[in-house]
Amino acid sequence: MTKPALTLYLAAPRGFCAGVDRAIKIVEMALQKWGPPVYVRHEIVHNKFVVDTLRNKGAVFVEELEECPDDRPVIFSAHGVPKSVPAEAERRNLTYVDATCPLVSKVHLEAARHAENGKQMVMIGHKGHPEVIGTMGQLPEGEVLLVETPEDVAHLQVRDPEQLAYITQTTLSLDDTAEVVKALETHFPAIEGPHKEDICYATTNRQNAVKQIAPKVQALLVIGAPNSSNSKRLVEVGARGGCAYSQLIQRATDIDWRALEGISAVGITAGASAPEQLVNEVVQAFRDRHDLTVEEVVTADETIQFRIPRIVREMA
Missing domain, CATH: 3.40.1010.20 (4-hydroxy-3-methylbut-2-enyl diphosphate reductase, catalytic domain)
Structure with a gap:
């Protein structure tokens, strides 16, 4: 036929991408250095095939740090983690490796810089996504407000409309994000955006x-x-x-x-x-x-x- x-x-x-490639190499090199098992908090990247491959090599994937023993290394996923996670790892004297994508770390630093300047942050992102949880967890509760859509912007309760800045999740749709940014700039003309696009x-x-x-x-x-x-x-x-x-x-x-x-x-x-x-x-x-x-x-x-x-x- x-x-x-x-x-x-x-x-x-x-x-x-470079961030994913780096995160996977970190797990593989950690297994070579320390031998299995090496613990990974959350999926190192969001792909079942990749996670299963690393699991077969000796990586153990857990949801929270409390599931990790004190005597084995732990790796934080490419999506980033709240500040409380490395703080807890240090309190327990755990050996840990932060595989956060450097472009996500850049957003974390941006948020911290704006906070030091007295600004409240608005984050454009998807509720519950590990990257959003990690980024919002860089600052005290209430200092980062989350919006997903232009409609969300209208309901924002901000501390001072003259002291605002926005950041974004790195994996968003360019077109959707542009609509939310437009709504933010319309409602809060003084809002400050990133020096360089957050979307990677x-x-x-x-x-x-x-x-x-x-x-x-x-x-x-x-x-x-x-x-x-x-x-x-x-x-x-x-x-x-x-x-x-x-x-x-x-x-x-x-x-x-x-x-x-x-x-x-x-x-x-x-x-x-x-x-x-x-x-x-x-x-x-x-x-x-x-x-x-x-x-x-x-x-x-x-x-x-x-x-x-x-x-x-x-x-x-």
């Missing part, structure tokens, strides 16, 4: 790549985890870009082939926590069913790398 023809447009950049370069690049391929395809598949904020934003960007079928999948086994019947062009991208191995798996699944043409659409070249903390670089 002749296989139906199909063109796959691969978005680039896609997949791992990798989030921006992956969204721009999807915007490029969305008009070319009838379906977009985003490889990523259901709890991955940046992956879910890519699905939204694809739908907003005119893609009739924009779906999140964790791996090739999640593809709904019936929904793709009769389609001749499909876009593929991967969230910042998804390894290229899963992209290759999806491409192969299409190759098994179609006379496939693969075209990569490159919109940016990423060369950024972040240094690994000294504590794991210095081998015992």
Whole structure:
């Protein structure tokens, strides 16, 4: 039987960003240095395949520090943690490694600087996301107010409208964030924004790549985890870009082939926590069913790398 023809447009950049790559290397190097088990507070990054791979190597994932024994090292996830977490680790004399993405740490420093200048913070982000919890936990309760939508801005109860600054979660949709910022600036004309965009370069690049391929395809598949904020934003960007079928999948086994019947062009991208191995798996699944043409659409070249903390670089 002749296989139906199909063109796959691969978005680039896609997949791992520098912060995710660094966090995974920290866990792997910690296992080499101290041997298993090494404890990790929360998923190191939001991807089941990555977490399961590290678990098989000896990483133990826990929700809270109290689940970690005193005699084993613990790693904090790439999303960042409230100040109370390293403080508790130090109180217990735990060996710990902070794998917080440096771009998230930059937002933490921004919040602290504004607080020192007497400003109350408004954070644009998703309630309950680990990055938001970590960032809001840099300052005392009440010093960081959370908004998700332009509608939330109207209900903000601030201490002094003349002494406000805003920060954002690093993995948001550029377009959605711009709407919230506009609402903040309308309600609070004196509000101060970040010197440099808080939404990280990798989030921006992956969204721009999807915007490029969305008009070319009838379906977009985003490889990523259901709890991955940046992956879910890519699905939204694809739908907003005119893609009739924009779906999140964790791996090739999640593809709904019936929904793709009769389609001749499909876009593929991967969230910042998804390894290229899963992209290759999806491409192969299409190759098994179609006379496939693969075209990569490159919109940016990423060369950024972040240094690994000294504590794991210095081998015992």
